[in-house]
Amino acid sequence: MIAGLRLRDLPPSGQCLELKHLQPLAILPVEQSHQKLVQQQLEGLAAQTGTPRAIVSDEGSDLRGGIQRFQETHPETAQLSDIAHFGARRLKRRLEKNARWQAFVHQVGQTKFETAQTELGLLTPPRQRSKARFLNLEGLLSWGTNTLAVLDQRPAAVLQYVTVERLEVKLGWLREFRVELREWSEWQALTKAAMARVRGD
Numbered sequence: 001m002i003a004g005l006r007l008r009d010l011p012p013s014g015q016c017l018e019l020k021h022l023q024p025l026a027i028l029p030v031e032q033s034h035q036k037l038v039q040q041q042l043e044g045l046a047a048q049t050g051t052p053r054a055i056v057s058d059e060g061s062d063l064r065g066g067i068q069r070f071q072e073t074h075p076e077t078a079q080l081s082d083i084a085h086f087g088a089r090r091l092k093r094r095l096e097k098n099a100r101w102q103a104f105v106h107q108v109g110q111t112k113f114e115t116a117q118t119e120l121g122l123l124t125p126p127r128q129r130s131k132a133r134f135l136n137l138e139g140l141l142s143w144g145t146n147t148l149a150v151l152d153q154r155p156a157a158v159l160q161y162v163t164v165e166r167l168e169v170k171l172g173w174l175r176e177f178r179v180e181l182r183e184w185s186e187w188q189a190l191t192k193a194a195m196a197r198v199r200g201d
Contacts, residue, residue, distance in 0.1 A: 001024060001026070001027050001028075002024075002025045002026045002027075002028070002045060003022040003023060003024050003025055004023065004025050004042075004052065005021055005022055007024060009021065009168045015098070015200070016033075016198070016199055016200035024111065025044050025045060025049060026041070026063070028041050028081070033062040034062050034065075034066075035062055035065030035066045035068075035069055036066070036069070037060075037062075037064020037066070038062055038067065038069075038070075039064070039065055039067075039069035041066070042055070042067070043070065043073075046070075046074070051074050051076060051077060051079065052072055052074075052077050053076070053077065054077065054078040054079070054080050055067050055070075055077060055078070055079055055080065055083070056081070056082055057079070057080075057081070058081070058082060058084075058085040059081050059085055060088070064079070065183060068081045068121045078092065082197065083194070083195050083198040084135060084195055086190040087192075087194060087195055088134040088135040088191075090159045090191065091134045091136070091137060091187060091188065091191055091201040092133075094187060095134070095184070096134075097100065100177070100180050101180075101184070104144075104177050104180065105128070107173050108125045108126070108128065108140065108144075111125055111128070111170060111173075112124055112125045114170055115124065115170055115171075117138050119161050119162050119166070119168075120162055120166065120170055120171075122158070122161065123147055123162075123167075124200075125140065125143050125144075125172060126139045126140055126143055128140065130135060137188050138188055138192065139182075141181060141185045141188055142185075144174060144177065144181045145169055145181055145182075145185060148174050148175070148178060149176055150167070150171075151168070151171060151172065151174060153177065154167070180192055
């Protein structure tokens with residue numbers, strides 16, 4: 001689906017663009033999307049509406065490539081990213097090749113497998129999404145931080161279900177990531193604050 005609005009209909013300066021401002025321009029169902037097809041779709045729509053001043057997308061590879069192809073014949077069109085995906089890509093750039101992050105995610109996966117459907121189920125890590133993972137870091141990082149607090153404080157509400165020894169065996173590895181969890185959580189919080197600022201929340 002492609003939605004849009006005319007420049008003259010943009011909300012006044014200081015007011016965020018919202019879904020209610022947009023009108024549907026085209027619904028183009030496809031079984032498989034790729035750059036050349038996206039370019040063709042944009043060219044077809046531009047022939048009806050005029051060349052767009054800017055195109056905002058989540059910058060999936062098919063969209064990004066298709067828009068770049070479109071820009072080759074329409075250099076006056078800018079390519080923009082929505083703030084949520086912009087922030088997620090910045091987090092991805094910082095974390096994806098970070099050896100400590102990779103080790104953390106590996107341990108999380110193992111812990112989920114070892115604690116699900118056991119007495120430690122209440123402390124099982126959240127499911128990690130295969131897509132849009134870096135858009136959904138808050139739950140995983142909160143789990144790590146909160147579970148560390150359980151390890152440190154050993155609340156009676158938890159110890160009525162599980163022994164201290166079992167906690168340490170299955171979750172004690174989190175202590176090795178205390179510093180990183182604090183840092184990663186700060187990055188995520190900063191990204192979230194930037195998104196709220198841009199969206200006018």
